[in-house]
Amino acid sequence: MTHSSAPSATVIVPTFNRADLLRLTLTSLSAQSRSDFEVIVVDDGSTDRTRAVVDEFTRALRLTYVFQPDEGFRVARARNLGIRLADSPICVFVDSGVVMHRTSVDRHVEVQAGEDVVVGRLLGFSQDNSSEEELVRLWTSLGEGSRFSHLEGREDFQDPRDHCLSSLDVPFGSWPAPWALFWTANASAPTQMVLEAGGFDEAYTSWGVEDVDLGYRLHRSGARYRWAHDAVGFHHPHDKPQHSRRVSADSNRHYFASKFPGDTAVQLLTTHRAVCLNHVLLGELPSMQGVRT
Numbered sequence: 540m541t542h543s544s545a546p547s548a549t550v551i552v553p554t555f556n557r558a559d560l561l562r563l564t565l566t567s568l569s570a571q572s573r574s575d576f577e578v579i580v581v582d583d584g585s586t587d588r589t590r591a592v593v594d595e596f597t598r599a600l601r602l603t604y605v606f607q608p609d610e611g612f613r614v615a616r617a618r619n620l621g622i623r624l625a626d627s628p629i630c631v632f633v634d635s636g637v638v639m640h641r642t643s644v645d646r647h648v649e650v651q652a653g654e655d656v657v658v659g660r661l662l663g664f665s666q667d668n669s670s671e672e673e674l675v676r677l678w679t680s681l682g683e684g685s686r687f688s689h690l691e692g693r694e695d696f697q698d699p700r701d702h703c704l705s706s707l708d709v710p711f712g713s714w715p716a717p718w719a720l721f722w723t724a725n726a727s728a729p730t731q732m733v734l735e736a737g738g739f740d741e742a743y744t745s746w747g748v749e750d751v752d753l754g755y756r757l758h759r760s761g762a763r764y765r766w767a768h769d770a771v772g773f774h775h776p777h778d779k780p781q782h783s784r785r786v787s788a789d790s791n792r793h794y795f796a797s798k799f800p801g802d803t804a805v806q807l808l809t810t811h812r813a814v815c816l817n818h819v820l821l822g823e824l825p826s827m828q829g830v831r832t
Contacts, residue, residue, distance in 0.1 A: 546577040546601060547648050548629040549730065551621035553614045555583040558592045560636030563775055565592070567639040569599035576631075576644055577601040579624055581617040584609025615739035615749045618723070622738055625730045632723035632750075637661070638773040639725070640687050646770035647727040654732065656754065656762045658717075659725035659770035660698045662690045674776050687771060703814050704766060707823060715820045716804040717764035719813040721754025725772040728757060736760050740798075747788030751813065752795050755805065 550568060554561050561580070568578055578600050580593050584607060593604045605620050607613065622630055631647050633639060643659060650657045663674050674696065678686060690696045700720050704711055711717055736756045743749035758764065792809045799805040804820055811819055 546627040548576040549625035549627045550631045553617035554635035558588040579621040619738040631727040634724040640771040664774040711766040718754035718758040719816040723750040745787040748791035
């Protein structure tokens with residue numbers, strides 16, 4: 540696939556041994572309503588059919604594949620490689636296994652306004668493995684045109700952050716810590732601003748918090764936050780090692796707190812769920828203080 544003009548956005552997809560999930564993501568990207576974007580897949584040392592899956596999409600997408608040897612969990616470094624290769628003013632971060640609605644990349648591009656960080660929605664996301672069998676059954680049984688509309692109608696499959704936005708009167712961009720909801724399964728930011736903020740901290744070598752850390756630094760550097768309700772992705776179910784992820788995230792929260800010891804919001808993240816943080820800071824959730832799942 541040849542292109543004569545610069546891309547409007549760069550979609551960066553890190554992956555590791557998730558060939559089938561990656562195929563779902565790339566399939567959704569190849570069906571987007573706009574085609575003037577590039578995709579960079581950064582492989583963190585896969586030994587499965589990841590490269591073969593990428594090769595299936597070289598005609599359908601403006602696609603770059605980058606491989607780094609497996610030296611442990613290095614998703615932060617993988618995303619940074621993609622950022623440095625980006626040939627557009629906007630980086631859209633999408634996780635392997637996230638199926639993007641056909642208009643989602645367009646919404647990221649349209650909502651961007653120079654210095655904005657755009658956070659998209661993620662249907663079907665759960666930290667545990669609850670309802671995954673039901674989700675898979677629904678996804679495979681529904682037609683392509685009705686999947687997202689059906690999931691939107693199911694309260695149990697909504698983005699866990701939706702309640703945060705509907706339960707606070709303060710607009711998302713005016714929250715004290717909108718960065719707590721900067722989850723890079725579906726989010727975007729200006730490429731130059733990300734580079735100036737230092738990119739992802741590569742000291743994070745286990746699951747969790749590296750995206751929130753970058754979100755915090757972007758906010759501190761003056762980025763405006765916008766919630767794009769209609770930039771939607773579906774988090775396709777897959778096995779998650781719950782205990783090890785919980786331990787990893789807890790350790791990474793404390794590392795994050797050690798970097799910014801004078802910031803109350805960052806310190807609170809060690810004892811509160813990210814989705815509750817702004818409620819606590821705004822005095823809207825006193826009964827939840829000290830509670831995290």
